[in-house]
Amino acid sequence: MTEYIALLRGVNVGGITVRSAELKALFESMGFASVRTVLASGNVAFEQVEADDDGRAETSAALKERIERALGERFGYEAWIVLLTRAELARVVEAFPFDAERAGWHPYVLFGSDAAHLAELAAASSDLDEADDVVRAGEGVLYWHNRRERGVDSAFAKVAAKARYKPTTTNRNLRTLAKLLP
Structure with a gap:
């Protein structure tokens, strides 16, 4: 499994409300594991299975697109996220x-x-x-x-x-x- 961090842009401001519990539920419904949200500003940590049923790994770009589409459909806004692996975020912080x-x-x-x-x-x-x-x-x-x-x-x-x-x-x-x- 790969650990990812999704940083949602523009939520809980300007009329776009995304509650943490609903956000977590959406990510879990997409098949992600160990989902947790941090604060109420659109921060999600989760794990992604390495391969789909056909044994192919989903690219980060495809994963980002899939998450943005699901967010847009569920919460009714044009979603944009930053998607990083946990290791990438650790390097940024360090x-x-x-x-x-x-x-x-x-x-x-x-x-x-x-x-x-x-x-x-x-x-x-x-x-x-x-x-x-x-x-x-x-x-x-x-x-x-x-x-x-x-x-x-x-x-x-x-x-x-x-x-x-x-x-x-x-x-x-x-x-x-x-x-x-x-």
């Missing part, structure tokens, strides 16, 4: 380049499905006031450290929240990601 325990700061990871959008966001971070926001590119992610006092009013938060990035990015606190790993 590579966080800032002091995650720094008092007064939020440690975030910004995931994206569009490399060009991540590159644009990384380029936009070059002019930031490092007293409020620091951003570093990682493998398929941006690591973001944000001063709590500024929060969603910080320069980078405003850039990352632009409508053009919403369909391709999702952000998670490093502490949430760590809870998905045990």
Whole structure:
């Protein structure tokens, strides 16, 4: 079995309500094992059987597409997820380049499905006031450290929240990601 993590984008905000119990039930109905949700922001850890009845393994891309389709049908929205293996998520968490325990700061990871959008966001971070926001590119992610006092009013938060990035990015606190790993 392969352990996966699915990070749903845009749930429990903007009128899209996905309750954790219903989310867990959906994943179990799709044949996944050891399903657990973390917090109410669309985080699911689960195990996938390596092969189907014909002995063929489902690719990550096909698995992602199948989950997005099921989410859309069940909850009535255009679903988009980040799908990672547990090992991939562990590498992302381990590579966080800032002091995650720094008092007064939020440690975030910004995931994206569009490399060009991540590159644009990384380029936009070059002019930031490092007293409020620091951003570093990682493998398929941006690591973001944000001063709590500024929060969603910080320069980078405003850039990352632009409508053009919403369909391709999702952000998670490093502490949430760590809870998905045990």
